[in-house]
Amino acid sequence: MTPSAVSAPMSNVTEYSVSEISGALKRTVEETFGHVRLRGEVSGYRGPHSSGHAYFSLKxxxxxxxxxxxxxxxxxxxxxxxxxxxxxxxxxxxxxxxxSKYQIVIEQIEPAGAGALMALLNERRRKLEAEGLFAAERKQPLPFMPRVIGVVTSPTGAVIRDIHHRIADRFPVYLLVWPVRVQGETSGEEVARAIAGFNALPADGAIARPDLIIVARGGGSLEDLWGFNDEVVVRAAATSIIPLISAVGHETDWTLIDHAADMRAPTPTGAAEMAVPVRADLVAALAALAARHAGAVSRRLEQDRRAVAATARALPSPDMLLALPRRRLDEAATSLGQCLRVNLSEKRRAYGEVATRLAPSSLEAIVREKRADLRHHQTHAAHAVTGLVQRKRQRFERIAADLQPHRITARAEAARLRLANFAERLNTAQAQVAAGRRQTLAAAWRVADSLNPLRVLERGYTIVRRPDGEPIVRAAGLTPGMNFELQFAHGERRQAIATRDGDSDAATGHFDVQEAPINAVEADASRPRPKRRPAAKPAETDQGTLF
Known part of the structure; x- marks a missing residue:
């Protein structure tokens, strides 16, 4: 016996293979839950597979x-x-x-209402839409040919490779990738910070600021794409000053960032196609435009050349252009000599006339004539001075005679008499004017006194006033229960209350009056009275004397 055999523990537990235990579990589950009804939310549904089967989840x-x-x-x-x-x-x-998974094989399915996530998503969509974040007028046009494109996605997924390859094939530009998590609890915050970070880059900084932003992610279930439904992501996309393309999921997937973005792409590859044009197409278009431009320039030059040639044929020759000026020059040269001779003869004749007037004999005659005129004026001036002196002497003698004492006294007496006469006439006229003014004033005062409302009150009338003193001139101004005053002659006043009569009507102005007596003196004293103008003083007839 080997040592390993001795050390191995002995057990009586039955050993199963993986297939055996899997089969046992399968039979147990199917026998125990052979017919069940589950209530849950459909998640990850993409329609039937190419085989006709449908795979999804209930949660x-x-x-x-x-x-x-x-x-x-x-x-x-x-x-x-x-x-x-x-x-x-x-x-x-x-x-x-x-x-090693378990699943439910569905035989029948019926709706039970919208799922919790979809209800939350719809509520959030309606809220953000009411704020105007999805409005069409907020969306910006995409740049035709961006130099730098910022991509917000996972750096390890196939999305960034698809975008890079597609842009490299169409029109190679710089790609600036901001790595983020595209799934999980922190994916929404990271995507929002990436969009804000791209917008915060300075235009002339060390890191080039992108001209366009692409937010991309591959397809997935509603839970996988939930980070792109966060409110912070939607607000960051709506407030981005850089145009933004949303390429989240496949064509059938929709997230809230798709509504806030300036453009939605069905796939990340479609976003790359929207971002840049095809370089070959641009080169071909530029070549076509250059060819059209060269042809247009050539045709224009040929047209101008033909126009110049036609204009040259229509113009006269240089000899024809100079024929008329040359003829006028010859005629002027021919008449110049004759004109000079005529002008010389006229100048000679005028000079002869002037020379004749300047001869010595003519000058002596003129001097004698002027000397005779001077003697005549001298004699006339002497006679005029002598006559003027005589007239002044005679006037002085008359004045001296008038200044004698007895004549001065007579003149003073005559002036005193005239002045006294003027003073008497002035006093008479002043008295007449004062009497006329006094009569006019008395007549005006009689008219004013006849218009005095207090005179009317003396004939039995009264004045109805509001509590603030304003008069009431119409019956419509009185309402039942209203307080008012009745003013009689000599300043007497009474307080009264208007009450409706049983048979009266407010339109006709019939009311019952209940008197509330008050101290007329106090009521009259509490109200300010208008100041009466003082009576005109009679004019004094005696104006005195002027001396």
Missing amino acids: DDRARIDAVIWRTAFAKLAFKPEEGLEVVATGRLTTYPGS
């Missing part, structure tokens, strides 16, 4: 179970499952030995 808030519908049973279903719906499934439980 609640704490557990999850795989489900399968075979092709024969799927064809007989009246209701087809949909992602996120809460259903009630009827079937049997079984195990799958190949992966």
